[in-house]
Amino acid sequence: METKTIDIPVANGDEELYRLRMGPQHPATHGVLRVDLDLDGETIVACHPQVGYLHRGFEKLAEHRTYVQAMVLTDRLDYIAAIANNVGYCVAVEKLLGIEVPLRARYIRTMACEMSRLTGHLLWLATHALDIGAMTVFLYCFREREELLNMFEMLCGARLTTTYPRIGGVRQDVTSEFMERLERFTESFPGWIEEYETLIDTNRIWLKRTQGVGVVTAEEAVSLGLTGPTLRGSGVDYDIRKHRPYDAYEYMDFEVPLGEAGDIYARYRCRMEELRQSNRIIRQCIDQMPPGPIVSGEAPDLVMPIHGHRRLDFQASNSSALIRFMDDNRLYMEGDVYVSTEAPKGELGFYFVSDGSGRPYRMHIRSPSFIHIAALPAITRGELVADIIANIGSIDVVLGECDR
Amino acid sequence: MEPLEIGRLLQDRFPDQVLEIYTHRGQAGVLVRRERIVDLCRFLRDTESLRMNHLLALCGVDNSRRKGANLLRFEVVYNLYSIPLQHQLRLRAQVPEDDPVIDSVTQLWPGANWLERETWDLLGIGFAGHPDLRRVLLPESWQGHPLRKDYPLRGTEPWQEYEDLKAHCQQLRQFDFYSQNAPAGTDENNG
Numbered sequence: 001m002e003t004k005t006i007d008i009p010v011a012n013g014d015e016e017l018y019r020l021r022m023g024p025q026h027p028a029t030h031g032v033l034r035v036d037l038d039l040d041g042e043t044i045v046a047c048h049p050q051v052g053y054l055h056r057g058f059e060k061l062a063e064h065r066t067y068v069q070a071m072v073l074t075d076r077l078d079y080i081a082a083i084a085n086n087v088g089y090c091v092a093v094e095k096l097l098g099i100e101v102p103l104r105a106r107y108i109r110t111m112a113c114e115m116s117r118l119t120g121h122l123l124w125l126a127t128h129a130l131d132i133g134a135m136t137v138f139l140y141c142f143r144e145r146e147e148l149l150n151m152f153e154m155l156c157g158a159r160l161t162t163t164y165p166r167i168g169g170v171r172q173d174v175t176s177e178f179m180e181r182l183e184r185f186t187e188s189f190p191g192w193i194e195e196y197e198t199l200i201d202t203n204r205i206w207l208k209r210t211q212g213v214g215v216v217t218a219e220e221a222v223s224l225g226l227t228g229p230t231l232r233g234s235g236v237d238y239d240i241r242k243h244r245p246y247d248a249y250e251y252m253d254f255e256v257p258l259g260e261a262g263d264i265y266a267r268y269r270c271r272m273e274e275l276r277q278s279n280r281i282i283r284q285c286i287d288q289m290p291p292g293p294i295v296s297g298e299a300p301d302l303v304m305p306i307h308g309h310r311r312l313d314f315q316a317s318n319s320s321a322l323i324r325f326m327d328d329n330r331l332y333m334e335g336d337v338y339v340s341t342e343a344p345k346g347e348l349g350f351y352f353v354s355d356g357s358g359r360p361y362r363m364h365i366r367s368p369s370f371i372h373i374a375a376l377p378a379i380t381r382g383e384l385v386a387d388i389i390a391n392i393g394s395i396d397v398v399l400g401e402c403d404r
Numbered sequence: 405m406e407p408l409e410i411g412r413l414l415q416d417r418f419p420d421q422v423l424e425i426y427t428h429r430g431q432a433g434v435l436v437r438r439e440r441i442v443d444l445c446r447f448l449r450d451t452e453s454l455r456m457n458h459l460l461a462l463c464g465v466d467n468s469r470r471k472g473a474n475l476l477r478f479e480v481v482y483n484l485y486s487i488p489l490q491h492q493l494r495l496r497a498q499v500p501e502d503d504p505v506i507d508s509v510t511q512l513w514p515g516a517n518w519l520e521r522e523t524w525d526l527l528g529i530g531f532a533g534h535p536d537l538r539r540v541l542l543p544e545s546w547q548g549h550p551l552r553k554d555y556p557l558r559g560t561e562p563w564q565e566y567e568d569l570k571a572h573c574q575q576l577r578q579f580d581f582y583s584q585n586a587p588a589g590t591d592e593n594n595g
Contacts, residue, residue, distance in 0.1 A: 052541040059526070060550050064557050095429055222457050222487065225515030238458070238487045335428035338461060338483045338494065349461050351483065355470050362551075364463035364481075374518035403541060 017045055020385070024053050028131045028389045031399030033373065035388065042384050047377045051370070054403035062363040067093050067167060068300050070360065075161035077348075077367060077401040081120035083112045083152070084343040085401075086165045091246045092339035092350035093167050099299060103248070104292040105169035110248040111182075111285035112155065112164060113341075114278040118189075119148045120344030121271050121278075128268070128393035129200060132209050137199050144192055147185060154178045168299025179286060186283045193275050210265040214379050214391045217262055224375040227368050228346025229274060230395050233259035233267035240342040251288070252281050264394040271396075345369055345396050369402040407432030410454060410493050417447060423474040423498070433494040435474050438506045441482075441497045445509050448484055448493065456484040456493065459509075462519040464527035465496075466553045477501035478529055482509070499529055508534040526551040 023034035032053035038046040058077070062070040074085040087109050094101060101109075126141035149159040155178055156164040156171060164171055200206045216226065221234040231238055239256040241249040257273030259266030334356045340349035346368030353362040372395040380391050411425040411434045421444060424435040436444060448456040460483035467475045476498040485492045499506050508531035509516045520531045521540040528549035531537055539546060545565060548555055 052539075052543070055541045057550060060555075060557065098429065223513050223515060225459055225513065225519075236487065243487075243490055333428075336433065336481075336494070337429050337431055338492075340460065347460070349483070351461055351463060351481065353465055353470075361470060362463075362465045364461060366461035366463075366483075370518065370522075371515055375515065378514065 022388070024050075029392060030127060030397055031402075033392070033397070033399055033402075035376070035392075037385060037388065039385055042386070044380050044383055044385055044388065047380050047388065049373050049376050051373060051399065051402050054399050056404065058404045059363055059365065062360050064359065066300075066358050067097070067360065070363065071167070072161075072163055075163055077365065077404065078120070078343060078345060078369070078398050079160055079400050080123045080398060081116035081344045082160060082162045083116040083164055084120070084341070085348060086163060087113050087247065088339075088341040088343060088348045089350060090165045090167050091341055092337065092352055095339045096335070096337045096352045096354055097167070097298075098333070099168045099296050101169055101247075101296055102293045103290050105165075105294045105296075106248040107285050107289050108170050108174055108294065109165055110252065111282055111289075112170075113247070114281045114285070115148055115151065115182075117278045117344045118275060118282075119145050119152075121275050122148070124271065124344075124393075124396050125196060125268075128390075128396075129206075131389045131393045132206065134200055134203070134206065137196055140192070140196060140199070144189070151178065151181060151185070154181070166295065166299065169293070169295030171295075173294050174289075179289075182282065183286055186279050186286070189279050190276060193272065193279075197272065207265070209387075209390055210263065210268060210394075212261075212263050212265075213383065213387050214264045214394055215262050216375075216379055220378070221262065224378060225371045226346070226375055226395075227371070228342065228344070228396075229267055229270040230346060230368075230372060232256065233270045234262035235260050240340055240347055244340070246339075246341055248285070249281075252284055254281050254284075264390055267394045267396075340366065343368065345398065345401065346372065348401075365404055367401040367404060369397040369399070370404075372397050373402055405453065405489065405491050407491060407493055410448075410491065413454070414444065414447070418444060431492065431494065433496055435479075435496050435498065438480075438497045438499050441480075441495070442507045442509060442512065444495065445482065445484075445512055448495075449512055453489075454486065454491075455489055456486045456491075458485040458487050459483070459513045459516055459519075460485045460492070462509075462516055462523065464499075464523040464529045464551070466527060466551060468553045474498065478504055478527065480506055480523065480529060504528060505530040505532050507532050510534055525549070528552065 018039040020037040020039055021034065022037060023029040024032040034050040036048040036050065037044055058073045062073060071086060071089055074089040075082040077085045122141040122145045126138040129137035152162060153159050155174065156162050216234050218234045218236050221231050222236060235258050237256060237258060242256055254277045257270050259270050334354055336353040338349060338351045340347045347366065348368060349366030351364040352360055355361040380388050408427060411432050414434060415422040415425065418440065421437050421440050422434055423437065426433055448454050463481050465479050465481060467479055468477055478499040480497045480499060482495040497506055506529065508520055510520065518540055520534055521537060523529050524531060524537055525539040525541055526549055538544065543565065
């Protein structure tokens, strides 16, 4: 495989590199990302991303909460596609505790997951195009995103921080009005995707800004740990929905779009095709939605323990799931699992260590944004300073997830 | 390949390094010593029948409140996956309390760079041979490593640097934009 060779101009001894501080309050950094750039003229010699401005210590907080309580933390990771995080968390906890999820709940979750992928990708397209200078796409994308958020509100009452799934199923069933509205949406959405493509796909400025810029080879992408559409843009066929199917993905018929060139344009094309595939999956979920219960009988109750940390003194009838979850006594299996799901940004993994109590002993979140930002210096080395904006947009990061 | 089989293959190749092989919920893990972790990872990555080229996650765990025969105070967990062959394995390298250092795997996976920085930042496990071992999520001047079990969830006093920053902001507020001579000490950005 051919690797990228970069001819970096070296500054003369008497010429200093210019240090440009971009962010953390910069509209194109998608949150509170600070990037320190060492510039020689317009060429980036080195790029030093600084993160942590949004660090809230979720991993530490989760150790002091029960599995049910810790779920609300996951909404605040990738807050533009919250359900995907919730589902990722629930799938991991179910694996850890050995809970079987009913089929209907799995279908609902898959549907909600793909809806959140649409919201995530639409926001990505909107801001990415805005960063490069295409204002209209932003307004078009937000029109559809608004419709999706309204449907989230219909589904669970919240638009952004949803906490809709629960361990062992989902919190409430879908209504027929919701299903009809979603069906209408899926019918018109392919037309809207074509609208976005008409706006930018043949736009000369867009092509000049994206083609051949930010090239990552397949080998490089894997060794940097890139995942999701950012990896698939380089032609690596790795989608967790196909490799390690969770929820109802094994029953779904969809394709994994792959790029070839590994540049910004290839990643853009991948995500646009993913919008179509997600729409297809939602459609299949609506058509095949099976009847049945929406939550497993083994699922922990949502009732909170009294005063958080107090140990409750239950006797004899400690078979109820409620008691098991509220009590700190050793009732669970000790052990550890690593489970990952395909979030809109890439592979969202949860590594849980259980010591048998009702609280996670250790929860590690493998957030795609953190790893993508870490790869930014390797991707942007030797490029022009104007392209750093396009590059940050194309690796699709959100800082809530990066900083945790 | 079956995950347990990979574990046994590893044990045949490095008999003195592997402490224990186990499965939990269908996932296999191997407890190993820390001394030859880079060789172990290179073996898993480069062997033709294994080709575990994707580092899923790297994180540290504080074992001080967890019981186990082969556990030391810390461990560094490597979740590995093979994209072409689709199998997964977990390595758990044990790190003692008195010398919490392990060799860095950044030479194998450049993507491990920030993951190791994060482990240093939050757990205080050092990585020998790491190109740039600094804190990543917390400020450089932070005291302690929060994910250790003896680190409290809630602090007892306000963070001093925040007070300093507030004082600095107050000072910057005095800046006179219309004056020719800026007051001393305000032109230096603290970023």
